[in-house]
Amino acid sequence: MLLPASHQAHPAIPPGQDLAIDVRNLTKRYGSRRGITNVNLAIAPGSLYGFLGPNGAGKTTTIRCLLGLLRATSGSARVLGHDCWTQGDKVRTQVGSIPGDLRLWPWLTGMRALKLFGLIRGTSLLTKGKELADELELDLSLPVRKMSRGNRQKLGIILALAHQPRVLILDEPTTALDPLMQDRLRSMLRRAADDGAAVFFSSHTLAEVEALCERVAIVKQGAIVADSTLTLLRADAGYDLDVLWLENHAPKPPAWLPLLATRRPASTEPQGSRWIARFRPTKDHTLADVLALLHHHKEAIADIKLAQPDLETLFRRFYESDADDPRPVMHLNQAHVPSDATQPTATPPSMTP
Numbered sequence: 001m002l003l004p005a006s007h008q009a010h011p012a013i014p015p016g017q018d019l020a021i022d023v024r025n026l027t028k029r030y031g032s033r034r035g036i037t038n039v040n041l042a043i044a045p046g047s048l049y050g051f052l053g054p055n056g057a058g059k060t061t062t063i064r065c066l067l068g069l070l071r072a073t074s075g076s077a078r079v080l081g082h083d084c085w086t087q088g089d090k091v092r093t094q095v096g097s098i099p100g101d102l103r104l105w106p107w108l109t110g111m112r113a114l115k116l117f118g119l120i121r122g123t124s125l126l127t128k129g130k131e132l133a134d135e136l137e138l139d140l141s142l143p144v145r146k147m148s149r150g151n152r153q154k155l156g157i158i159l160a161l162a163h164q165p166r167v168l169i170l171d172e173p174t175t176a177l178d179p180l181m182q183d184r185l186r187s188m189l190r191r192a193a194d195d196g197a198a199v200f201f202s203s204h205t206l207a208e209v210e211a212l213c214e215r216v217a218i219v220k221q222g223a224i225v226a227d228s229t230l231t232l233l234r235a236d237a238g239y240d241l242d243v244l245w246l247e248n249h250a251p252k253p254p255a256w257l258p259l260l261a262t263r264r265p266a267s268t269e270p271q272g273s274r275w276i277a278r279f280r281p282t283k284d285h286t287l288a289d290v291l292a293l294l295h296h297h298k299e300a301i302a303d304i305k306l307a308q309p310d311l312e313t314l315f316r317r318f319y320e321s322d323a324d325d326p327r328p329v330m331h332l333n334q335a336h337v338p339s340d341a342t343q344p345t346a347t348p349p350s351m352t353p
Contacts, residue, residue, distance in 0.1 A: 110158070
């Protein structure tokens, strides 16, 4: 079920369940410009939560507010029960984070980093850090200045995970990692979630969010335009239907299956020989009705494609809507009232212990 974007509600969480991340109507303005507008998040322990949007959508601004590195203009943000601004030191102690642009001292070796961050956090990171380094195939004796960009990213991941935090806030964590290391990172994050950690995974890469996350928020112009499970997002999107008919055999489509007016048959196809439609099941017309219709005309069909859209297709639909309106649609458990907002360029924070 979809609701118009003017409806606002905090995302539903089962009664009695504490939230790892609780954000309500969070807004951050940069002078006369808005970075994020009325962002709401309700993320439970053990969640794998994707935060998806292109560069400049407001992802990093949201993350910096969650880490207490930016003071929100209005609204509230709490992580593990702590106010992100007034109790930012407690938040940063209990959270593992990776910024979008990781910066480490060039003289720092992996072992020195584990010892230094262990002193800051008040717990030894050596045992767990070495385990993670083995899994990521990182030589901890190398100084940062001699590491490739991918290896520096591996060290950032190790420092974020080594103290086994209850919340992970990760901004583009797979940057510079090869596909094998990306798979290993996903395995690490799944294990962390299985152990009860909330994973907040910010990315502009559709495939990795789809491969890892159970739930996803899509951000557009500083506002969340969708917040749901991938299953529900696809169910709301319906089915993409593409039928190629034999020449002069195309039937008239029923009124409940309108064809997309913006799509045209290929130049080599006779006019009217192709159906391209986006079908959303209703109580009156279900997927079974579509299948029955096609079965009835099966002798006239040359080719057919019927599938639910992947995440990339859904993502593009949100971003190909009216450019002046960041609010194309909102799901039942969507969390905010979006507004016109753009995020100015901001330099990502350095590594925060």
